[in-house]
Amino acid sequence: DTEVTQTPKHLVMGMTNKKSLKCEQHMGHRAMYWYKQKAKKPPELMFVYSYEKLSINESVPSRFSPECPNSSLLNLHLHALQPEDSALYLCASSQALQSGDGYTFGSGTRLTVV
Amino acid sequence: QKEVEQNSGPLSVPEGAIASLNCTYSDRGSQSFFWYRQYSGKSPELIMSIYSNGDKEDGRFTAQLNKASQYVSLLIRDSQPSDSATYLCAVNDGAGNMLTFGGGTRLMVKP
Numbered sequence: 001d002t003e004v005t006q007t008p009k010h011l012v013m014g015m016t017n018k019k020s021l022k023c024e025q026h027m028g029h030r031a032m033y034w035y036k037q038k039a040k041k042p043p044e045l046m047f048v049y050s051y052e053k054l055s056i057n058e059s060v061p062s063r064f065s066p067e068c069p070n071s072s073l074l075n076l077h078l079h080a081l082q083p084e085d086s087a088l089y090l091c092a093s094s095q096a097l098q099s100g101d102g103y104t105f106g107s108g109t110r111l112t113v114v
Numbered sequence: 115q116k117e118v119e120q121n122s123g124p125l126s127v128p129e130g131a132i133a134s135l136n137c138t139y140s141d142r143g144s145q146s147f148f149w150y151r152q153y154s155g156k157s158p159e160l161i162m163s164i165y166s167n168g169d170k171e172d173g174r175f176t177a178q179l180n181k182a183s184q185y186v187s188l189l190i191r192d193s194q195p196s197d198s199a200t201y202l203c204a205v206n207d208g209a210g211n212m213l214t215f216g217g218g219t220r221l222m223v224k225p
Contacts, residue, residue: 042202042215043158056212090157100165100206102148103213105157 003027004106006091012112015081021109023074023091029104031055031097032074034066035090037108043090049074050097081113116141118205120216128224133190135219137203140184146206147179147186152218153199162188193223 004025013019023032031050035043047066048056054066063085065077074091088110092103117140127133135149146165150158164170164177164186176189186205190197203216 042217045212048212088155088157100146102146102150102160102163102204104160105150108157110155 004091004093004104006089006106006109008109009107010110010112012114013078013081014114015083017081018077018079020078021076021089021091021111023076023106024072025093025104025106026072027093027104028071029093029095030071031094031099032068033092033094033103034074034076035092035105037088037090047076048097055097078111081111083113086111086113116144116205116207116214118203118214118216120201120203120219122217123220124222125219126222126224127193129193129195131193131223133193133197133221133223135188135190135201135203135221137186137188137205137216138184139186139203139205139214141205141207141214142181142184144181144184144205144207147177148204148206148213149175149177149188150202150204150215151197151199152202158202190221193221195223195225197221198223 034046037043049068052068067075088108091106149162152158162177164179170177174191178187200218202218204213
């Protein structure tokens with residue numbers, strides 16, 4: 001299995017809703033990442049987990065809350081989002097944080113905040 | 115501040131031509147270099163990785179690395195309309211910690 005699976009593929013939520021994005025990989029990778037990508041821009045790093053511990057939080061607002069329940073799963077909990085948070089949210093994984101290898105990306109969740 | 119620079123394009127080439135995509139990076143300690151292809155509305159797909167100076171070929175793709183000049187490029191031979199996409203250059207820092215992405219170059223291959 002060489003895939004990173006993200007669900008849902010599309011999500012529309014109101015500004016008062018609470019929702020979660022899910023990411024799963026079974027490649028034995030120990031580093032997992034959340035990225036946010038706006039149209040015509042490169043991916044922007046949000047969070048990094050290494051061996052299930054939060055390693056990097058790139059000053060992301062608290063309305064985004066990551067969780068890593070185990071080595072295969074990564075969640076992003078969303079609450080009280082703003083319309084400007086609408087974007088493509090990408091999960092990625094790599095063998096380890098310092099392995100120097102490339103990342104495998106999931107297909108993404110297209111989020112629209114209304 | 116580690117930077118990875120790419121010309122945003124669009125780079126327009128005719129079908130069958132060679133497309134040349136370029137990337138420069140600021141961190142001289144960078145060790146690993148990657149090219150991702152991203153179709154509109156889709157996620158990035160890793161297409162090439164290169165770790166040492168010189169050329170690396172994979173099918174119609176050739177990655178070129180020159181660490182002295184802090185320059186990495188991607189050549190696409192016999193370009194096809196299906197190659198039309200945004201190509202992201204990504205560089206791993208000297209400690210092997212994080213990928214830094216360039217802004218991407220949009221490639222258009224015209225039939």
